[in-house]
Amino acid sequence: MNKAVFLDRDGVINEVLSSRVKFVNKPHEFFLLDGVAEAIRKLNEANIPTFVVTNQGGVGLGFMKEKGLLKVHEKMQEDLAAYGAKVDDIAYCPHKPKAGCACRKPGSQMLEALAQKHQIDLTASIMVGDREPDIEAGKKVGCKTIFIGDEEEDISGSSAVFSNLLSAIPWILDHFLDDRISNE
Structure with a gap:
């Protein structure tokens, strides 16, 4: 089984509730946060x-159609690729808040589905988020x-706190390296 990093999108990868954009409903409203592409590239380089x-x-x-969301995710991948970075897969919950679905964080269905699809050991993985539901889903x-x-x-009592994704990368890499050393 592999280990992985799961990233929330809005507030971890891209701007939201910023001076440029309130919510991301269209590709032109998607802006990578500073250092995110470099951070993801470092994860990619570490396999x-x-x-x-x-x-x-x-x-x-009803603020956007699912087709529009897929275009936003295409833009995210294009913006990351410009810096030599990529995410391996994307799971999203399209349901209304308070819809009671199992996929919406703090539900864990998105993580479980990706783990099954990619043979990921969730107990050896890391969930990164900027809101309590993200942390609860990971836990x-x-x-x-x-x-x-x-x-x-x-x-939420998370394992670690960092101001942005790039500053979390040394902790993440140390975590994965520590696990490799302890398994040898």
Whole structure:
């Protein structure tokens, strides 16, 4: 079984509620956060499978169609590719908030589906998010968790807290290296 890194999208990979964009409903509203492409490229260079798990309630609420969401994800992959980075797969929940579905974080169905599809050991993997539901979803399946934000904002008891994805990369790489050493 492989280990992987699961990334929330909005607030971890791209801007949301910023001066340029409120929510990302169209490709032209998608802006990578500083350092994200470099961070993901470092994960790629370390041969760590990297996945996106994202709640996209805007589809269920009618702010965008699922086809439009796929175009946003195409733009994300294109923007990452310009820096030599990529995510290996993307799972999303298109349902309305409070729809009660199993896929919407803090539900863990998206992580479980990607793990099954790619033979990932969730208990040896890491979930990175900027909101409590992201961390809860990771914990439900036994992932280590990283909260992106301020320590004061992290009420979820995550494994680690960093201000952005790039600053979390040394911790992630150390975690994967420590696991390799202990398994030898």
